[in-house]
Structure formats: C-alpha cells, structure tokens
Amino acid sequence: MSRAQARYQAIRTAQTWTERFEGGRVASPPVDQIFGSNVFGLRTMRERLPKATYTAIVSTIERGKPLAREVADIVAAAMKDWSIEQGATRFTHWFQPLTGTTAEKHDSLIVPDGQGHVLYNLSGADLIQGEPDASSFPSGGLRATFEARGYTAWDPTSPAFIVRGENSATLCIPTVFVSWTGEALDKKTPLLRSCEALNHHAQRILTLFGTSEGVSRVVTTLGCEQEYFLVDRDMYHARPDLVSCGRTVFGAKPPKGQQLEDHYFGSIPARVLAYMSEVEEELYRLGVPVKTRHNEVAPGQYEVAPLFEEANVACDHQMVLMETLRRVAPRYGFACLLHEKPFAGINGSGKHCNWSMATDTGVNLLDPRDDTHTNMQFLVFLCAVIRAVDVHADILRASIASVGNDHRLGANEAPPAIISIFLGDMLTDIINQLERGAPKRTIKGGAIDLGARTLPRIPRHSGDRNRTSPFAFTGNKFEFRAVGSSTSVSWPVTVINTIVAESLDVVATQLEKAMGKRPTEAKLLAAVGRLLKQIIKDHKRVIFNGDNYSAEWHAEAAERGLPNLATVADALPVLKLRRAVALFKKYKVLSPSELDSRLHIQLEAYIKRRQIESEEMVQIGRTMILPAALEYQRRLADTVVKTRAAGVECDADQEALESFVGLVQDFRAALSALEVANGHEDEPIKHARAIARKTFPLMEALRLATDALEGQIEHSLWPLPSYDELLSIR
Ligand code: ADP
Numbered sequence: 001m002s003r004a005q006a007r008y009q010a011i012r013t014a015q016t017w018t019e020r021f022e023g024g025r026v027a028s029p030p031v032d033q034i035f036g037s038n039v040f041g042l043r044t045m046r047e048r049l050p051k052a053t054y055t056a057i058v059s060t061i062e063r064g065k066p067l068a069r070e071v072a073d074i075v076a077a078a079m080k081d082w083s084i085e086q087g088a089t090r091f092t093h094w095f096q097p098l099t100g101t102t103a104e105k106h107d108s109l110i111v112p113d114g115q116g117h118v119l120y121n122l123s124g125a126d127l128i129q130g131e132p133d134a135s136s137f138p139s140g141g142l143r144a145t146f147e148a149r150g151y152t153a154w155d156p157t158s159p160a161f162i163v164r165g166e167n168s169a170t171l172c173i174p175t176v177f178v179s180w181t182g183e184a185l186d187k188k189t190p191l192l193r194s195c196e197a198l199n200h201h202a203q204r205i206l207t208l209f210g211t212s213e214g215v216s217r218v219v220t221t222l223g224c225e226q227e228y229f230l231v232d233r234d235m236y237h238a239r240p241d242l243v244s245c246g247r248t249v250f251g252a253k254p255p256k257g258q259q260l261e262d263h264y265f266g267s268i269p270a271r272v273l274a275y276m277s278e279v280e281e282e283l284y285r286l287g288v289p290v291k292t293r294h295n296e297v298a299p300g301q302y303e304v305a306p307l308f309e310e311a312n313v314a315c316d317h318q319m320v321l322m323e324t325l326r327r328v329a330p331r332y333g334f335a336c337l338l339h340e341k342p343f344a345g346i347n348g349s350g351k352h353c354n355w356s357m358a359t360d361t362g363v364n365l366l367d368p369r370d371d372t373h374t375n376m377q378f379l380v381f382l383c384a385v386i387r388a389v390d391v392h393a394d395i396l397r398a399s400i401a402s403v404g405n406d407h408r409l410g411a412n413e414a415p416p417a418i419i420s421i422f423l424g425d426m427l428t429d430i431i432n433q434l435e436r437g438a439p440k441r442t443i444k445g446g447a448i449d450l451g452a453r454t455l456p457r458i459p460r461h462s463g464d465r466n467r468t469s470p471f472a473f474t475g476n477k478f479e480f481r482a483v484g485s486s487t488s489v490s491w492p493v494t495v496i497n498t499i500v501a502e503s504l505d506v507v508a509t510q511l512e513k514a515m516g517k518r519p520t521e522a523k524l525l526a527a528v529g530r531l532l533k534q535i536i537k538d539h540k541r542v543i544f545n546g547d548n549y550s551a552e553w554h555a556e557a558a559e560r561g562l563p564n565l566a567t568v569a570d571a572l573p574v575l576k577l578r579r580a581v582a583l584f585k586k587y588k589v590l591s592p593s594e595l596d597s598r599l600h601i602q603l604e605a606y607i608k609r610r611q612i613e614s615e616e617m618v619q620i621g622r623t624m625i626l627p628a629a630l631e632y633q634r635r636l637a638d639t640v641v642k643t644r645a646a647g648v649e650c651d652a653d654q655e656a657l658e659s660f661v662g663l664v665q666d667f668r669a670a671l672s673a674l675e676v677a678n679g680h681e682d683e684p685i686k687h688a689r690a691i692a693r694k695t696f697p698l699m700e701a702l703r704l705a706t707d708a709l710e711g712q713i714e715h716s717l718w719p720l721p722s723y724d725e726l727l728s729i730r
C-alpha cells in the first residue's frame, strides 16, 4: 500500500470511529461510589488501622511528624491486605526521576512459603525503602554508574494507589528517589524540601500577626489546568514526526484553523466526551478530583482541571492525570498529544498552575479577608510574592524552560518569556497608595475602608482577568500561566516555593527586628507600613497589567530592566548564577551539585530532543517529501511535453513547471543545509546555544520550504495526513 493510500485508509477508519459514538451515551457510575476506591487514603486507613497507629500516621501526613518504624510496619500490613483484596499481585515504588516522567519497577507481593505454595507479603521494610537498579536514570553527574545505587523511600504524605490494566493490578507506593549519598535524583525530594522551607518562614509571619494559634503547618496549594490535543490514532501513526517528536515538524496551515473561534467552549464531540468520561472515571477511582472539562481555543484541543490540593499530592496527581490521558486515548481510537506546540500556527498547550499558601486549619493566606488585621497580613504575603518574582524572575523563567515551551512562550498565544505580575487595577491602586503612604481613597464599589485605619480593606475576588500575563493574581491565588503542558509541575512549584520562602524570611526578619522585645500592635502597623512601602518601591517594576503580547511591552520591559530569556539556551544557564546556587542551598532545597545536575539533565534533554527533531525532518524530507515532489514534477513535465507534442501552446503550464521546480530546488537546498548542520560542541551550554541559534533556524527554513510544496502538490500524492485531516476529524 502506498503512503497516500494508507493515509486515506486512516481517514476512513477515523470517520468510522467518530460515527460509533454519535448519539451514544456513556453511563458512568455515580462519582461518590467510585471516588478514591483505588486509593489507600485516610478513610481506608481509619477503617483498618488500630487507633494509635492511625493517629500516628495522621500526624505524619498532616503535621510532618517523623514516622516510627513500628507504625510503618503496621501500615504496610494493612496496605498489603487492602491491596490484595483489591486484586493486586504486584507492588511498585512509584517515583519521579529527572527525566520528567514517572518510573516504576514492579515487585511481586507474593513469596514462596517453602512448601510449594506462596504467601502474600509486604513488610514495613519493603514499604519504607527500595533499591531499584538505578544506573540508567540520568543523574547529571551526581553518581557514577559504578556506584549506581539509588534508593526509593516512602512518602507517606501522598496516598498509595492501585493502577489497573489489562490483566494486572499494581499497588503504587509514592516514593522519593535518592542516591546512596542522599542526593536527590528525583523531582519530589526538592519539592518536599521547598514546602518545608515555605512552611517555616510563613509561620514566622503568622506568629508576628498573632494568627498562628492552632496552626501546625502552612502548606502550598496547587491546582493545575491541563491542556491537550486529541488526534485520530491511525493518522497519528501515519505521521512519523508526531510519533517520534510529539509534534508535527511539517504541515501547511489549513484554510480553517482557529479563526472562527467556534471550538472554544463549544459542545464537546461525542467521541471526545466518551473518552473524557472514561478518563475522569479512572481518575476518580484514583482519588484525583477532576472538576472542569471543556474545549479549548484550537480545534482538537481540550482542557481538564482537577480541584486544587496540597502541592505534593497535586504534583503526583498531575503525573497520574497525564498518564491516564495518554493511556485511555487508544481505547477511543485517539492519540493524546501533551506537547506544548503540536501544530505550527495553531495555539499551543499550557498548564496553568494555580498556587497559594494555606494554613492546615484551612485559611488561604492569599485571600484578602474582611477585617483590616488579616488584610494587613494578606498584603505582607502578597508583597512577599511580588518581591520574590522580581528578584528571581530569571530563575522562575528557567523553571519552565523546555524544548516544547520554546515554541509557545512569546508566540502571541501564550505569555512572553518576560516574567511579570498581573495584579488588576484595584490592587495596583492600593499598592500605589501604599507606596505613597497610607491609602487615602478607594476605587471600585467603596469596599476599601479608610479613615482611622492605616491599611485598606479589600473586597474579595476582584473580577479582573488578564489572559496574557505569565503570573497573574486571580483574587485569592496566583496563576503561573507560562508552564508547559507536558512538564512535571514539581520543579516550577519547587522554585515558586523556594523564592517565596526566601522573601518571607527577609520580611519576617525585618518585622521581628522592628518588634523588639515588646511587640505592640502599633509597632507592627508602623513596621508593616514601612516594609510594604519599601518592597513596592523596589519591586513594582515587575507589575504589569497591560497586554503582554504587545511589542510595546517588550520595549518597556527592557527599559524596566526585566530579563527576557527567549529560549532554553538563554534561560537554563541562570541556574549557574551564584545567586541561584546560594538560594537553593540556603533553604536546603538543593545542594550546589544537585542543582548543577538539574541544569545538565535539562540541557541534555534539550539538545537530544532538537537533534531527534532535525534528524526526523531530514528523514521525512528525503524519503517521503522529495519522492512525492519529484513525482509531481514529472507529471507537470509530462503535461508540458505531451501538450506541446499535440501541437498546442502551453506557456502557462511551462511557467507552473518552472516555478514548481524552483520550489523543489529551495526545498533541496534547505534539506542539505540542515543535514550538515549537526555540529557538536563539548560544552553543553555552548552546544544548546549553537542548536538554538544555528540549527533551529535551519529547521524553520526547511519547514517553510516543505509547507510551500504541500500547498502545490496534488493532494493524493502528499504522504502525510494534513493539518485539516488531523484537526477536524474527532
Ligand atoms: P480558570 O480557567 O478561570 O483559570 P479553572 O476553574 O479552570 O479557572 O481553574 C482554576 C484552578 O485553580 C482550579 O484547579 C482550582 O481548584 C484552582 N484553585 C482555586 N483556589 C485555589 C487555591 N487557593 N490554591 C490553589 N489553587 C486554587
């Protein structure tokens, strides 16, 4: 079968799939009956553990108390019994190596009993610690292969769960992954450390304000909105670029892209809805609280958002969610694309990370509440975040650097690579007044209290929205909008936690000093007034409420001195700065060598991914596009020759042939240029820069030349499913 025939067959099967779900209804079981049924969570533990053990594990989970070995043994026994009742035969330590995915090595829950039969067994030791052969995970130089030992250790704060597949049920125990010297080889360890740093310094602020009573922990809360594309699976397999790079490296823009904006929030196609419902059902069983789903801006693009949770659990759930989206797709004849930019000229995918801080008693510290006193505390937390984002804008930018995100950031659909904060008019007005001294006036609805009070009252949930801002305050949380759709959110959240912990530390230190031995309310008010004024003066340059997509903003940001790190190659070296190394070290989030290892792994990932992409382009270009182009050229030439032979003038055909041959020549030249471009540099930063500055523009040039051919060549000769076909059949 020719490529083109295969392509038509793929389209036909895709249409059949679509019809199968039209008019159909999927009956899902009631959520309350299935929610968390595959999770060994608090409710299950309460039912199954002796009271003292339950209390001990709760104080570990909720208050971060260390876990005694005897307790772990009892929990392990209960977990084993529960998982066996659920049909599990294997267990795995489930962890997040630096590859950005999750890893598991399955062990059997059964052991021989010595009498020809087997017993189920999972000891406390197995639960607490494992030792996968770790030599093949990237360590970025942290660990030589000959000392390949890596340990996994149970994270009791994230509940274990059972993943079911065809013929299998596996108990997954969330773990951290460290080297034998205790260095973090994963994404969870630094996240947990950063939560601890934030907790510590946030509590100092609460103590100053006298609001710490009953609070044993301040936690980070996180809610992620995941965007993704669905394309038909057969067509996906007919595109080697999608299969190996996750994105299309070629593809002419379709006549109907997203201009009509008729897809956004439109009714969800039947086949997609059936798919979403099954994804949600699986996620509910795994305790992931999925809340919203809808069509996104681009055709074939969707979004799913769970309710926010504590950051550590939310990050684990985010990995489970991406995995589930991918895993369920084939059952509905789909492939799920999580790449940041699967299609050029069509919106890419992001993952907004909604982030806040809350006490374990349930108070959101970024929620401006009704009385002045808590309002003041709110302003301190708010200004601490503003300060953090300004001081470390470059590190925050580096935290979301990835090969896929390079296509999205600044592409007029996603925030630019310049990090700024959106506050909205009302808060900005208050900030401006604070800078001048005590606020004197109010805007919007008169909710701000004046008169005797030094600080304003702020109405909750101002309705402001700004979709172009990378870091927006949305009423009671910040929304980090520049995060890429395919990334693990652990690292960006680790960075936010760390920079905010530092700011809170600075703020708390200053206020504590001002309070002296005899703190009074008046002293606190005055000190806070001075502090906020100073922070705003020093850091308000990072606040920008206008259109982040505009050219004027780029110019203005440069004037304000805000960093604009356009690509991975520009952003990642920031992690080498002395300020970055000192920051992560001081707050015990990453040692200098741990940080360095992250830089290396990410650079390497960037280099490898771009190399794969450019090799794939050359391969598809040589073996699929060129033969199709030559065949079409032959047909055009044939037409000219035969028409002339018949005694008819055909200057127009002759011209068409000449101009087509010109396109083919351009294409060949671009192909050859890319083919020889793969130079090598020993130093990874230099290599990444060379790829970004030299190789990538050649890739773009080849893409343009190829897309021009696609616009000319007879449709039935084109070897790849077109954008139209990929995006419209669903
Ligand atoms: P939008 O699309 O308007 O940004 P969504 O409702 O799709 O809003 O998503 C908002 C996300 O923010 C949800 O995941 C929600 O749970 C989360 N969220 C709400 N409050 C908080 C909070 N205090 N901390 C962290 N995330 C939050």
Ligand code: MG
Pocket: 225, 352, 479
């Ligand atoms: Mg959002």
